[in-house]
Amino acid sequence: MLTPNENYRNLKDSYLFFRISKQVAAYRAEHPDLPVYRLGIGDVSRPLCAAAIQALHAAVDDQADAKTFRGYTPECGIPEFRSAVAGYYARRGVTVDPEEVFVSSGASDELGDILDLFDASSPALVTQPAYPAYVDASVMAGRKVNFLTAGPENDFLPMPGKDTEAELIYLCSPNNPTGAVYSHEQLQGWVDYANARGAVILFDAAYEAFVEGDLPHSIYEVKGAETCAIEICSLSKTAGFTGTRLGYTVIPKALERDGMNLNAMWVRNRTTKTNGISYILQKAGIAVFTEEGLKQIRESILAYKQNAKVLMDALDRAGIRYWGGKNAPYIWMACPKGMKSWDFFDLMLEKIQVIGTPGEGFGACGEGFFRLSSFGDPEDTRIAAERMEKLLKDM
Ligand code: PLP
Numbered sequence: 369m370l371t372p373n374e375n376y377r378n379l380k381d382s383y384l385f386f387r388i389s390k391q392v393a394a395y396r397a398e399h400p401d402l403p404v405y406r407l408g409i410g411d412v413s414r415p416l417c418a419a420a421i422q423a424l425h426a427a428v429d430d431q432a433d434a435k436t437f438r439g440y441t442p443e444c445g446i447p448e449f450r451s452a453v454a455g456y457y458a459r460r461g462v463t464v465d466p467e468e469v470f471v472s473s474g475a476s477d478e479l480g481d482i483l484d485l486f487d488a489s490s491p492a493l494v495t496q497p498a499y500p501a502y503v504d505a506s507v508m509a510g511r512k513v514n515f516l517t518a519g520p521e522n523d524f525l526p527m528p529g530k531d532t533e534a535e536l537i538y539l540c541s542p543n544n545p546t547g548a549v550y551s552h553e554q555l556q557g558w559v560d561y562a563n564a565r566g567a568v569i570l571f572d573a574a575y576e577a578f579v580e581g582d583l584p585h586s587i588y589e590v591k592g593a594e595t596c597a598i599e600i601c602s603l604s605k606t607a608g609f610t611g612t613r614l615g616y617t618v619i620p621k622a623l624e625r626d627g628m629n630l631n632a633m634w635v636r637n638r639t640t641k642t643n644g645i646s647y648i649l650q651k652a653g654i655a656v657f658t659e660e661g662l663k664q665i666r667e668s669i670l671a672y673k674q675n676a677k678v679l680m681d682a683l684d685r686a687g688i689r690y691w692g693g694k695n696a697p698y699i700w701m702a703c704p705k706g707m708k709s710w711d712f713f714d715l716m717l718e719k720i721q722v723i724g725t726p727g728e729g730f731g732a733c734g735e736g737f738f739r740l741s742s743f744g745d746p747e748d749t750r751i752a753a754e755r756m757e758k759l760l761k762d763m
Contacts, residue, residue, distance in 0.1 A: 382504065384729030384730075388726075403721065405720075405722045406744055407752050410544065419655040427652070441646075444467075444470050448650075454466045460585060467621070468631060469618055471644075479505055482617070483506065486535075491512040494516070496730070497546060497727060498538070499540055514533065517733045518733065524692075534561075534565070535568070542696035543696065546700040547698040547699060549579060555593075560592065566625060568625065573585065587599055594622045599617065599618040607665045673697075676699060676742035679742065679756075682757040689702045700737055709734065712724075713738070724741075726738060
């Protein structure tokens with residue numbers, strides 16, 4: 369009899385969003401007349417920008433005409449898309465060769481697929497609280513996962529210590545769920561650590577577009593990252609492609625381990641396991657990285673940032689401690705009066721009909737914290753912030 373992948377037995381139930389939707393559905397069934405205000409979503413609410421929409425229409429028309437029709441696209445990406453991404457890096461002074469850019473259908477897919485490059489015996493290190501895919505994809509691949517705890521004591525930005533054992537390191541900055549962003553110096557610390565040990569960093573930059581000021585958008589802004597880091601990026605939060613699906617991954621040609629070149633290995637992987645990403649979507653991606661496209665996506669990001677500000681102002685007035693929000697779409701607040709995160713979830717739903725995400729769902733050390741998202745509708749966010757402020761002040 370065939371043996372299934374036994375590693376799936378080691379997966380913990382992923383109950384966070386399931387439990388939230390079940391509890392919200394039950395509440396709505398009991399209170400059909402009460403509106404609910406959603407600050408729990410990690411999905412965007414604003415439509416694709418005009419430049420992307422025009423490019424999508426034009427690409428569909430291309431497919432209707434024998435003269436412009438495109439069949440399979442190159443597995444690693446249309447050269448114009450790879451160059452557009454390299455140009456996006458160049459704007460921040462980071463040199464990336466277009467052949468180091470690989471198109472993808474999103475960061476989630478890549479976070480799992482990329483593990484093909486590494487032997488399953490190399491343990492992963494995940495900073496926790498964490499986006500659940502890091503742990504689950506590693507467990508499915510039979511990889512041991514070690515954790516490094518993020519908390520108020522390190523501003524949710526843990527650094528490796530003398531005793532930290534790591535071979536494959538997941539870093540997410542700006543972080544989901546905490547909204548924390550590593551500085552250049554901190555990333556330099558991780559890069560030096562990884563180079564010294566021969567480890568590889570998987571740097572999840574899904575939220576880089578929210579970074580402001582003198583903080584790094586990319587790990588390649590740090591010296592030596594090209595010999596130890598892979599960067600996984602997505603147009604989901606940058607440009608509203610959550611339902612459209614497009615991303616990119618950067619694997620420097622200088623990244624080698626044990627005489628094997630990871631860029632060349634990924635070319636081999638992609639040319640074997642994919643037949644490219646839709647021509648139509650890549651055309652939309654190219655449009656995002658034009659001057660016009662970048663200006664338009666900036667407007668959406670600023671609108672989400674405005675939501676974050678409304679929420680942060682309310683928390684400030686209520687005297688609640690929080691992290692994130694400034695360079696990330698998420699605000700990570702301490703639950704009031706030392707409450708547990710699911711108890712605070714229940715309280716918010718029952719008393720003010722505002723839905724957030726209990727921190728415990730991102731790992732045990734998320735207990736006592738709560739994630740608020742700025743991706744919602746501005747008016748809903750305003751009402752939710754008002755209600756939260758009152759609730760928190762009255763406690
Ligand atoms: N990485 C992080 C940290 C995320 O929060 C998300 C989505 O919420 C993803 C990756 C997945 O992005 P994508 O839509 O590109 O699969």
